[in-house]
Amino acid sequence: MKPLYKEKYPNIFKPLVVGKGKTKVEYKNRIFVAPQSAATCADGLGIINDIGIDYYSSFAMGGFASVCVPTEIPYQYGHVRAINIYDEHMAPMSDMQMLQRLVHAYRCNSSIEIYHPGCCMTPQPGADLITASDMQWNGHFVRGMNADDMEQIADMYAEAALLGKRSGFDTILLHFGHGWLIHNFLSPLSNHRKDEYGGSVENRCRFPRMVLERIRSKIGDMPIELRLNGFDGTPGGIEPEDAVEQAKIFEDLVDMIHISCGHRLDASTRPLMHPTVFVEPGHNAIVSKMIKDAGVKIPIGVVGGVSTPEVAEEILASGKADYVLMGRQAHVDTQFVNKLMEGRREDIRPCLHCAVCFDVGRRGALSKEVTYDPGSTFNQYCVIDPYFKQGISKKKIPMPTVKKNVVIVGGGIAGLQAALTAAERGHHVRLYEKTSQLGGQLIFSDYMSFKKSYREYLDYMITQVKKAGVEIYMNTRVTREMVETLDPDAVLVAVGADQIVPEIPGIDGNNVVMGFDVFGHEDKIKDKVVIVGGGLVGCETALCLMENKERDITILEMGGYLAPTAQLTQRTHLLQKLEEQHIKGYVDTICTEINENGVVAKNVETGEVVTYEADQVIICAGTKPLTKERDQFVDVAYEVINIGDCRKASDIYNAVNNGFDAAATL
Numbered sequence: 001m002k003p004l005y006k007e008k009y010p011n012i013f014k015p016l017v018v019g020k021g022k023t024k025v026e027y028k029n030r031i032f033v034a035p036q037s038a039a040t041c042a043d044g045l046g047i048i049n050d051i052g053i054d055y056y057s058s059f060a061m062g063g064f065a066s067v068c069v070p071t072e073i074p075y076q077y078g079h080v081r082a083i084n085i086y087d088e089h090m091a092p093m094s095d096m097q098m099l100q101r102l103v104h105a106y107r108c109n110s111s112i113e114i115y116h117p118g119c120c121m122t123p124q125p126g127a128d129l130i131t132a133s134d135m136q137w138n139g140h141f142v143r144g145m146n147a148d149d150m151e152q153i154a155d156m157y158a159e160a161a162l163l164g165k166r167s168g169f170d171t172i173l174l175h176f177g178h179g180w181l182i183h184n185f186l187s188p189l190s191n192h193r194k195d196e197y198g199g200s201v202e203n204r205c206r207f208p209r210m211v212l213e214r215i216r217s218k219i220g221d222m223p224i225e226l227r228l229n230g231f232d233g234t235p236g237g238i239e240p241e242d243a244v245e246q247a248k249i250f251e252d253l254v255d256m257i258h259i260s261c262g263h264r265l266d267a268s269t270r271p272l273m274h275p276t277v278f279v280e281p282g283h284n285a286i287v288s289k290m291i292k293d294a295g296v297k298i299p300i301g302v303v304g305g306v307s308t309p310e311v312a313e314e315i316l317a318s319g320k321a322d323y324v325l326m327g328r329q330a331h332v333d334t335q336f337v338n339k340l341m342e343g344r345r346e347d348i349r350p351c352l353h354c355a356v357c358f359d360v361g362r363r364g365a366l367s368k369e370v371t372y373d374p375g376s377t378f379n380q381y382c383v384i385d386p387y388f389k390q391g392i393s394k395k396k397i398p399m400p401t402v403k404k405n406v407v408i409v410g411g412g413i414a415g416l417q418a419a420l421t422a423a424e425r426g427h428h429v430r431l432y433e434k435t436s437q438l439g440g441q442l443i444f445s446d447y448m449s450f451k452k453s454y455r456e457y458l459d460y461m462i463t464q465v466k467k468a469g470v471e472i473y474m475n476t477r478v479t480r481e482m483v484e485t486l487d488p489d490a491v492l493v494a495v496g497a498d499q500i501v502p503e504i505p506g507i508d509g510n511n512v513v514m515g516f517d518v519f520g521h522e523d524k525i526k527d528k529v530v531i532v533g534g535g536l537v538g539c540e541t542a543l544c545l546m547e548n549k550e551r552d553i554t555i556l557e558m559g560g561y562l563a564p565t566a567q568l569t570q571r572t573h574l575l576q577k578l579e580e581q582h583i584k585g586y587v588d589t590i591c592t593e594i595n596e597n598g599v600v601a602k603n604v605e606t607g608e609v610v611t612y613e614a615d616q617v618i619i620c621a622g623t624k625p626l627t628k629e630r631d632q633f634v635d636v637a638y639e640v641i642n643i644g645d646c647r648k649a650s651d652i653y654n655a656v657n658n659g660f661d662a663a664a665t666l
Contacts, residue, residue, distance in 0.1 A: 005341045009309055011316035012340070016065075016323055018171075018299055019223040019255050025170050027065040027323070028107055030316055031337055034303050034327035035070040035113040035173065037358075039081045039380060040389050046075055046084025047092050051392055053099045059330055060108035063337030065323075067103055068111040068173055069096075071164075073156050077127060078117030078180075080378065085112070085163045093167045100168035111225065112164035113173040116153060118142075118181025119190065120264050132184040132191040132207075133198070137265070144193065150207055153181070154214040162218040171255075172215070172222060177229040178273060179264030182208050186246060187229070189237040189265055201245045212253040223255040227303070230259040230287030233269035240287045247291045251298055258301030258325055259288045270355075271573035274328075275305035277353045277450045278573050282311050285320040292319065301325055307351050307453075309340050328357060332385050346463050349384065350456040355569035356653070357382045357389075383653045384457060386660040397664045400425055404666055407486055408432065409478045409633065410494030412440020413652060414644025416461045417659030418492045422666060423468035430486070431470050434477040438462050440496055440644075442652075447519040448544045483636045490639040492662050495630050497623035497645035502532075506594035507619065515541050515620035522548035526615035529553045530599045532591045533620035534562040539574055539585075541620055546581045554612050555585040556601050562587060565651070586612075623649040639666065 006013045016027040041052030048056075048069070059067040075084045084092050103110045119131035119142045129142040130149055136142070145153070161172050176182040184190040185207050191198050197206050215224065228246055232238045238246075247257055261284055262273025272279060288302040303325035306312050312324045330336060333349040340348075360380055382388035387395060404427045408415045411433030419431045437443055442458045445451035465472070483491055499514050501507060511526075515537055518525060525545055531538045534557025542553045555562065555578075562578070562585045563571050578585060586601075593600040598614035623645060630646040643658035 004343065009313050009340060012309060012313055016299060020221045023221040023223060025109055025223050027109060029065045029337065030323040031064055031312060032066040032323060032325045033059040033064045033068060033330045034325040035068040036327060036331055039378065040392065042081055042083045046082055048083055048095050048099060053102065056099055057102040058334040060103040060106040062334040063341060064108060064330065066109040066111055068113050070113040071160065073114060073116050073160050077121045085160055085167065093163065096167040109170040111171040111173045112169040113175055114157060114160045114164065115175035116181035118184040120179055131181065133193050135190065150210065154211045157211045158214040158218040161215045165219050165222055171225055172219065173225045173227065175227045176208060177227050177260050178262060182211065183229060183263065187232055187238050187263065189232060189234060201242055202249065205246055205249045209253065212250065216253060225256045225258065226250060226254050227260055228257055230261050230284050233262050233272045234266060240290055243287055244291050244294045247296050248294065251296055254298065256299040256301065258303055259284045260303050267568060267572050270569045274355045274358050274569050275353060276355055276570060276573045277453060278577055279305055281305045281307065282315050285315045289320040299323060303327065309345065331388065332382060349460055350453055352383055352453050352457060354383055356567045359567035359569055381653060384656055386657055394664065400666060403427055404489035406490045406492065406666065407483060407488040408492045408494060410496055411438040412494055412496050412644055412655065413442055413461065414655035414659040415494035416465055417656045418494065418643055418663040419465050419470045420461065420468055421660050421663035423470050425664065427666060429470045430473065432473045432476045432478045436475055444516065444519045447522065448540060449547060480632045480636055483633060488637050490666050491633055491637045493630050493633050493640065493642045493646060494644045494659065495626045495646045497625050497649040500621045500624050501619065502621045504591055504594055509594055511596065511615065512594060512617045512619065515618055518618060527551050528613060528615045529618060530612050530614035531555045531618045531620055532599065533557065534585055534587065535620065535622065536563050536566055538620035539563050539578060541618060542583045543577055543581065546583065553583045555583065556589045556591055556599065556612065557585065557587045558590045560587050625649055
């Protein structure tokens with residue numbers, strides 16, 4: 001069989017050789033896995049555990065050229081449950097060698113990421129919070145480093161790199177971006193020193209070069225990769241021209257550099273650091289191309305929003321970068337590269353770019369600070385991958401011993417996930433959808449350009465359900481009598497939810513429309529709009545209408561925040577987009593009446609009553625389960641399980657997991 005994948009993606013599958021002499025490393029393709037969060041991958045002492053070995057090796061099994069394991073110095077001063085490379089008994093080294101055996105078996109290279117949190121260190125007893133210059137961060141004083149500190153930190157980096165080498169890693173990745181310690185020196189935002197370590201680009205690179213030289217003295221020619229910020233995303237920070245100069249300054253000491261952006265000093269740049277649905281795919285490639293054009297000879301890579309083979313191939317083919325790194329896309333489909341090689345592009349599960357996996361369970365969304373929420377649960381998840389993080393425990397669910405006949409009522413995302421999981425586990429599945437389209441509320445993504453990834457995910461799910469052999473019946477309203485005739489072993493009810501119509505005088509007026517009814521009929525919506533309800537749906541509806549044409553839009557939210565259930569990165573960017581589009585938002589505001597002039601509302605804090613003029617009023621007050629349609633199926637089969645919004649009106653995460661759990665445990 002000929003390698004047809006090389007004809008379709010010639011640049012992705014071109015090998016890359018990096019390094020010098022005997023330590024040269026060859027990569028079998030140009031797609032690397034970016035360092036991924038280590039939570040659940042280490043035990044209480046930070047030693048990589050079986051979950052971690054399975055997780056990081058899964059990328060090697062999936063065909064990626066390199067996998068990267070993140071570690072921090074000092075241990076556990078930046079992230080809870082970080083992976084530890086230090087131990088006087090060398091236990092981390094021993095267990096890490098098990099990972100190397102498996103990763104290398106698949107001709108995949110391994111990299112260890114090393115970073116010091118700097119000003120972002122978690123305050124704790126005995127912690128000496130240090131950075132480039134004296135500063136306040138997240139309410140804590142962080143002192144500027146002195147000469148002794150620099151010597152100590154440089155030695156710490158060198159020791160960690162040597163332990164990484166002894167632990168069998170092929171390369172060292174040094175994180176010089178995102179607000180960590182070295183970036184604190186490189187960025188004018190945090191480096192206000194007046195000595196030889198501050199001021200010019202060259203001076204700001206002086207301590208980072210000291211660290212690199214110290215590492216080189218310990219590990220010799222072992223390949224070193226840097227992560228640099230192409231830009232900080234905040235006025236006064238690193239700009240692309242600075243990044244070009246930094247790359248030139250470091251070039252003689254490292255073997256490859258990849259470009260990222262953003263920092264932890266202000267959450268406003270987080271949506272660029274971890275690109276959301278509003279960010280252009282591969283947005284950092286502009287800077288990687290600048291560095292290559294400036295004459296830097298070592299391989300230059302790019303990370304951030306590179307989620308499709310088409311984007312990756314274009315970046316490589318056009319000379320914008322020599323390799324690409326994938327983060328969220330890699331963990332949402334660890335078989336990404338293998339599927340490309342096998343000609344199964346349609347089977348790649350796409351990342352939604354919602355950034356929930358970065359924030360949920362850890363970060364406070366109603367904040368401008370990137371820090372742990374005091375009420376953190378550390379219950380982390382991916383919206384569409386039931387096995388991610390703590391969800392890995394679901395792999396313990398045993399396969400069924402008896403093949404069952406399963407009826408699924410409803411073809412929204414909960415129904416589709418349930419159908420796919422049940423079919424994959426050997427059951428005979430019939431899925432019934434009362435309309436002409438599968439997808440439920442995900443269908444609305446067709447009308448919002450920034451929800452393209454959601455449409456791609458829906459197309460993926462429909463494809464997988466069909467490939468799994470699920471019998472699909474469209475335009476079919478299921479009744480209890482119909483199910484009794486089919487006599488299945490299990491019925492999974494996924495009939496969804498209906499929009500809530502709040503009891504507001506005037507809500508039945510001719511100028512009022514329900515939120516879901518806007519999509520596909522944007523041209524019929526008038527120019528001066530008030531949206532009642534400032535949750536995610538209300539805010540995204542406003543942006544959808546502004547895409548259609550410029551309007552005067554006001555959002556009224558009865559709670560204290562717009563989009564309060566969104567996660568930090570997601571919410572931050574959403575609010576930025578509302579501001580860019582001049583969409584007005586008022587919180588603590590209860591709608592008391594709708595009339596021909598607009599909406600009368602009362603501020604719950606001040607008691608002030610205001611009339612917000614509008615030609616069109618849109619109601620986005622949430623949804624409620626279709627209980628009557630749902631409850632007709634009670635006891636119609638041996639097992640009847642409600643899933644998705646008809647169980648509890650919620651979000652995609654709950655729909656996917658309800659569907660998965662119900663089907664997996666049949």
